[in-house]
Amino acid sequence: MAFARRAKPATNAERRIWHATMGRVIRADLDQLPSYVPGRSIPGAVKLASNEVAVAPLPSVIAAIADAAAGVNRYPAGTAPTLRERIAAQLKVPTSQVAIGAGSVALCDHLARAACGPASEVVFAWRSFEAYPIITQVAGARARVVPLRGDHTHDLPAMLAAITPQTRLVFVCNPNNPTGTAVPGEELAAFLDAVPGGVLTVLDEAYHEFVTDPAVADGVALRRGRDNLAVLRTFSKAYRLAGLRVGYCVGAEPVITALHKVSVPFSVTTLAQAAALASLDAADELLAHCKDVAAERDRVRAELLAMGFTVPDSQTNFVWLPLGERSAAFNEHCLARKIVIRPFAGEGVRVTIGEPAENEAFLTAAREWR
Numbered sequence: 001m002a003f004a005r006r007a008k009p010a011t012n013a014e015r016r017i018w019h020a021t022m023g024r025v026i027r028a029d030l031d032q033l034p035s036y037v038p039g040r041s042i043p044g045a046v047k048l049a050s051n052e053v054a055v056a057p058l059p060s061v062i063a064a065i066a067d068a069a070a071g072v073n074r075y076p077a078g079t080a081p082t083l084r085e086r087i088a089a090q091l092k093v094p095t096s097q098v099a100i101g102a103g104s105v106a107l108c109d110h111l112a113r114a115a116c117g118p119a120s121e122v123v124f125a126w127r128s129f130e131a132y133p134i135i136t137q138v139a140g141a142r143a144r145v146v147p148l149r150g151d152h153t154h155d156l157p158a159m160l161a162a163i164t165p166q167t168r169l170v171f172v173c174n175p176n177n178p179t180g181t182a183v184p185g186e187e188l189a190a191f192l193d194a195v196p197g198g199v200l201t202v203l204d205e206a207y208h209e210f211v212t213d214p215a216v217a218d219g220v221a222l223r224r225g226r227d228n229l230a231v232l233r234t235f236s237k238a239y240r241l242a243g244l245r246v247g248y249c250v251g252a253e254p255v256i257t258a259l260h261k262v263s264v265p266f267s268v269t270t271l272a273q274a275a276a277l278a279s280l281d282a283a284d285e286l287l288a289h290c291k292d293v294a295a296e297r298d299r300v301r302a303e304l305l306a307m308g309f310t311v312p313d314s315q316t317n318f319v320w321l322p323l324g325e326r327s328a329a330f331n332e333h334c335l336a337r338k339i340v341i342r343p344f345a346g347e348g349v350r351v352t353i354g355e356p357a358e359n360e361a362f363l364t365a366a367r368e369w370r
């Protein structure tokens with residue numbers, strides 16, 4: 001019980017002992033691991049930092065959440081069976097090929113834990129979603145990072161070449177966060193056909209609902225006949241439920257069974273399940289709004305191009321400005337105008353598409369940038 005007594009160190013000497021003790025409790029390799037950095041929220045500022053949809057959930061969805069609240073004395077339904085069935089029916093796949101998670105990031109983590117052991121390698125592009133390197137390291141695996149091409153798209157041939165006998169998992173973020181770029185369906189299909197059967201490709205389609213380019217393939221359609229492909233989607237973006245944490249995986253039955261084994265029980269809450277179902281009832285309206293967001297995205301990009309910025313074609317609800325060493329200064333410039341964007345030091349900034357007035361405020365700031 002010596003440890004319990006040291007839990008509240010009073011003096012500096014005690015504090016040093018406490019840290020030394022805790023240092024032995026926590027895995028040494030986590031010392032070097034950065035924490036996930038969420039987008040900032042500043043009261044009164046325009047928030048274009050976290051790729052959420054700016055408008056509130058629909059009244060029908062809020063009502064479903066309120067109704068479900070009356071039942072939260074009970075545990076949630078374990079594997080969210082109603083939601084699973086509903087998604088499966090909609091996608092025309094068997095229910096046994098769908099798993100629900102507390103956000104698709106949780107599903108990324110679970111897939112890594114299900115697929116990887118200590119000697120495993122995980123291949124992903126960089127820059128891509130910040131969660132992949134963290135998840136890889138926490139799973140005890142080694143990251144094999146493949147730089148994006150000069151046009152900010154995934155270099156699929158190089159990713160294929162990075163696969164070794166130790167590779168268990170490949171993350172492909174399509175469209176990619178934070179660059180907004182998508183790979184054409186034909187290229188992706190050729191890549192998937194070349195990935196060895198014992199390697200699981202995880203196609204992260206968090207921004208699927210904002211894709212307007214018909215050349216970009218639908219991951220669920222690509223999955224037919226490809227059992228080593230798992231597709232992730234989320235209710236956080238298009239469906240406006242980022243604060244409730246719910247996403248899903250479409251994959252082969254053994255993959256789904258493994259997800260159910262490694263996931264923390266009951267992590268998809270009753271409220272999240274009810275809200276997701278109500279959102280599917282209102283899918284027409286929610287998806288129509290995504291089309292408006294996509295049109296705004298194209299408008300914002302065109303304006304930025306006209307100002308002389310480089311902006312890759314985006315298939316998401318954000319745009320990427322590869323400003324390199326000027327990224328931090330551009331971020332400060334926007335912050336000074338009460339606009340919160342997402343800087344990636346030395347590389348670029350990511351700007352979420354908000355409501356038209358918010359986008360205008362950003363464009364005004366961009367016009368004032370020298």
Ligand SMILES: *Cc1c(COP(=O)(O)O)cnc(C)c1O
Nearest residue numbers: 103104105129177206234236247
């Ligand atoms: C936003 C985002 C997600 C969604 O994560 P949730 O856990 O479902 O909120 C997943 N992948 C990428 C690449 C994202 O940008």
